[in-house]
Amino acid sequence: MRGAIFKIEKDFDKEIRNFLKKTIVKKFFGAILIPCKVPANDSYAYLLIRDEALIEKASILPPVMPIQGGRVLKSFTRLGKIDAKVAVIMRPCEIRASIELSKLEQVDLTNVTLISVDCPGVIPLSDYLEDPVKGTDTFKEAFKTWESDSVRELCKVCYNFTLTGSDLHIGILGSEQGNLFLIPVSEKGRNLLDFFNINYENDISSWENIVKKKEDERKIKRKEFRENLRQEIEGIDNLLKTFSDCLNCHNCMRVCPICYCRQCFFDSDALNLPSTNYIKRAENRGSIKFPPETLLFHLGRMSHMITSCVSCGSCEDACPVSLPISRVFSFVAENVQNLFNYVPGMSVKDPVPTITYEEEELKEFENPYIETYNIQRM
Amino acid sequence: MSKTLYIDENVNDGIKKFLRCILENGKVKGVLTLINEGEKIAYSLISNPELIKYTVPLYPIMPLNAARSLSHITLSEPISEPIAVVIKPCEIRAFIELVKRSQGSVENIFFISFTCGGVYPIKMNVNGKINEKIDNFWRLIEKNEIDADLRASCKVCKEFIPYNTDMTIFLAGNKEINNQCRIFLNTDRAEDFAESTDGNIVQDKINTELIDELKVKRLEERKKLFEDKKIEKLGLEGLIDIFGRCISCHACGNACPICYCSLCYFDSQESEYKPVDYESELEKRGAIRVPPNTVTYQVGRLIHVGISCVGCGCCEDVCPSEIQLSTIFIKGSESIQEKFNYIPGKNPEELIPISTFDIKEFPEVET
Numbered sequence: 001m002r003g004a005i006f007k008i009e010k011d012f013d014k015e016i017r018n019f020l021k022k023t024i025v026k027k028f029f030g031a032i033l034i035p036c037k038v039p040a041n042d043s044y045a046y047l048l049i050r051d052e053a054l055i056e057k058a059s060i061l062p063p064v065m066p067i068q069g070g071r072v073l074k075s076f077t078r079l080g081k082i083d084a085k086v087a088v089i090m091r092p093c094e095i096r097a098s099i100e101l102s103k104l105e106q107v108d109l110t111n112v113t114l115i116s117v118d119c120p121g122v123i124p125l126s127d128y129l130e131d132p133v134k135g136t137d138t139f140k141e142a143f144k145t146w147e148s149d150s151v152r153e154l155c156k157v158c159y160n161f162t163l164t165g166s167d168l169h170i171g172i173l174g175s176e177q178g179n180l181f182l183i184p185v186s187e188k189g190r191n192l193l194d195f196f197n198i199n200y201e202n203d204i205s206s207w208e209n210i211v212k213k214k215e216d217e218r219k220i221k222r223k224e225f226r227e228n229l230r231q232e233i234e235g236i237d238n239l240l241k242t243f244s245d246c247l248n249c250h251n252c253m254r255v256c257p258i259c260y261c262r263q264c265f266f267d268s269d270a271l272n273l274p275s276t277n278y279i280k281r282a283e284n285r286g287s288i289k290f291p292p293e294t295l296l297f298h299l300g301r302m303s304h305m306i307t308s309c310v311s312c313g314s315c316e317d318a319c320p321v322s323l324p325i326s327r328v329f330s331f332v333a334e335n336v337q338n339l340f341n342y343v344p345g346m347s348v349k350d351p352v353p354t355i356t357y358e359e360e361e362l363k364e365f366e367n368p369y370i371e372t373y374n375i376q377r378m
Numbered sequence: 379m380s381k382t383l384y385i386d387e388n389v390n391d392g393i394k395k396f397l398r399c400i401l402e403n404g405k406v407k408g409v410l411t412l413i414n415e416g417e418k419i420a421y422s423l424i425s426n427p428e429l430i431k432y433t434v435p436l437y438p439i440m441p442l443n444a445a446r447s448l449s450h451i452t453l454s455e456p457i458s459e460p461i462a463v464v465i466k467p468c469e470i471r472a473f474i475e476l477v478k479r480s481q482g483s484v485e486n487i488f489f490i491s492f493t494c495g496g497v498y499p500i501k502m503n504v505n506g507k508i509n510e511k512i513d514n515f516w517r518l519i520e521k522n523e524i525d526a527d528l529r530a531s532c533k534v535c536k537e538f539i540p541y542n543t544d545m546t547i548f549l550a551g552n553k554e555i556n557n558q559c560r561i562f563l564n565t566d567r568a569e570d571f572a573e574s575t576d577g578n579i580v581q582d583k584i585n586t587e588l589i590d591e592l593k594v595k596r597l598e599e600r601k602k603l604f605e606d607k608k609i610e611k612l613g614l615e616g617l618i619d620i621f622g623r624c625i626s627c628h629a630c631g632n633a634c635p636i637c638y639c640s641l642c643y644f645d646s647q648e649s650e651y652k653p654v655d656y657e658s659e660l661e662k663r664g665a666i667r668v669p670p671n672t673v674t675y676q677v678g679r680l681i682h683v684g685i686s687c688v689g690c691g692c693c694e695d696v697c698p699s700e701i702q703l704s705t706i707f708i709k710g711s712e713s714i715q716e717k718f719n720y721i722p723g724k725n726p727e728e729l730i731p732i733s734t735f736d737i738k739e740f741p742e743v744e745t
Contacts, residue, residue: 045623067669075651125699126700262645263641267640279425279457290420291442
């Protein structure tokens with residue numbers, strides 16, 4: 001792999017901000033979509049910036065992910081693209097969600113240049129909000145070690161923390177040695193570097209080696225995590241127990257970048273049953289929990305979005321009763337995605353399995369009705 | 379003086395005994411109340427009397443405002459056979475507001491409520507801290523005092539006496555909660571139910587001094603809360619500071635018992651920005667937050683629900699950004715409700731001010 005090597009003096013955040021400013025001043029980009037601190041300094045939000053002076057407030061790698069970038073880009077481009085070229089700086093799982101959404105026709109990437117950054121993970125939102133100053137320090141520590149226990153549960157075992165389906169990738173792993181890597185992946189990425197006469201033919205194996213090492217470490221951790229989680233959630237009793245605290249607030253769905261339906265089926269009138277139905281069910285079973293259908297919601301949502309789940313962990317961040325929801329979803333997502341040999345968000349070209357049809361597919365899961373029920377053919 | 383049912387058990391066992399009795403003798407088909415399944419507490423509609431022993435009807439937790447569940451059950455048709463519900467005063471009030479909006483029906487629902495001591499944030503149910511608190515909670519109920527760890531909305535609630543309830547269990551300030559369960563019978567139906575049990579029915583009256591005493595304390599808390607948050611002087615800057623960390627998940631609206639729309643305006647295509655809107659904001663201001671309309675949503679929602687907000691605090695409980703929503707909504711809705719002299723959920727016959735029209739109304743704010 002080839003890329004540009006950027007000598008950095010102080011912090012990489014500042015160097016990249018300066019570079020982004022230049023892209024605006026030279027009118028290469030008409031706007032930049034990037035996380036910025038909110039006015040009260042207690043969180044971050046995505047800002048679409050044209051005034052280059054405001055880039056100063058931006059942060060390439062904020063300690064938290066309050067809103068998943070995929071959702072942000074959807075909000076920005078769902079009704080069409082703006083005429084200007086826009087650079088979007090996001091974490092790898094946000095890029096991947098954006099690419100999934102573009103395949104699902106919820107995001108328009110035509111005028112968008114996706115720029116990804118090596119990601120050490122994010123601090124859970126509630127931990128950060130307890131004390132934003134301390135949260136920032138915790139994140140700095142996580143950035144230094146890449147092995148922090150303070151990041152989201154899924155971040156701890158994420159091995160898709162680097163180059164994904166973006167146009168340009170910023171390699172910051174190993175940047176303590178004073179080097180930053182700009183790796184163009186697509187035509188859009190190369191155009192950007194060409195415009196600024198940046199040579200991207202350098203050998204970047206030092207970055208590649210460290211990435212590989214971290215990936216391998218994470219894969220081992222992920223395996224352990226899967227084994228432990230399996231014991232916790234396997235079987236219907238464990239599943240019921242895992243979700244028993246659910247309030248049915250549907251917040252997991254609201255913050256999920258992939259759940260793009262304006263109105264979820266599980267919020268529709270389809271599940272408003274006549275009162276006699278509930279009374280009957282209470283009579284049949286002795287009691288019925290309210291709100292009802294909580295597990296049905298989770299399993300239904302899962303079957304709707306799981307092939308595109310990018311394991312970002314936003315759902316768990318937003319759960320008011322701290323269910324291990326992202327872990328369960330990520331666990332199942334890995335199984336399902338392996339089945340289709342599909343990694344969501346890696347390329348705009350790979351078709352989403354749920355919207356492709358193959359006649360000969362997954363035969364082993366088919367349940368031939370006639371054979372199973374031993375029905376005599378007419 | 380009104381008829382009162384005395385059951386010689388502590389309040390918790392007393393009400394459970396009563397519930398079991400009316401289920402067994404067929405007065406009701408089911409009971410909607412909190413049940414403790416292991417360490418989890420949730421609302422459940424129970425029809426098997428054997429399960430009543432697992433219930434915790436007076437437990438200081440509100441997983442979600444029960445008005446939402448009652449509306450869910452009765453939206454398409456009223457309940458055909460009687461059920462009893464044991465819910466908090468603000469839950470009944472929210473349900474009455476929903477019924478006024480044709481989102482449910484009170485038919486065949488037997489309401490049991492109590493002079494409410496408030497609930498703890500849902501997080502304390504999740505992390506188990508509530509178990510350490512619960513004994514103290516009941517001690518404070520006897521002393522008619524307010525626990526500092528209650529939901530912010532509960533500490534400042536002045537509507538803790540239930541309206542429109544068949545039965546009112548005497549809790550706040552009751553020194554006898556460990557020996558006796560006293561239930562005021564407000565309706566003929568309640569008397570009929572009470573007579574079908576083996577408790578004693580006597581003439582008694584609610585101790586208004588105790589009620590007034592708690593009300594004074596709650597109002598003091600309310601004043602203090604508003605002063606601490608400098609809520610009167612917030613202005614737009616203040617709102618931007620408070621709602622800056624909002625992640626636009628709209629969980630508050632989803633948890634709110636009054637927000638009944640199946641598709642919120644702020645989730646509709648109507649409120650979505652088009653490319654031209656983004657372009658013009660970029661030109662005008664140099665930058666724009668995406669998704670936009672963070673403060674607009676909050677203010678818009680307050681305008682939509684303010685007249686009926688019962689101050690239950692569920693919005694704050696589910697906010698992943700831990701925004702002090704209930705403080706803003708309680709203050710905002712108080713101002714609106716005072717203007718119309720309207721207490722949501724108090725009188726089922728009274729029309730909601732936003733659904734009535736007066737030719738001569740608020741000329742002073744017209745321009």
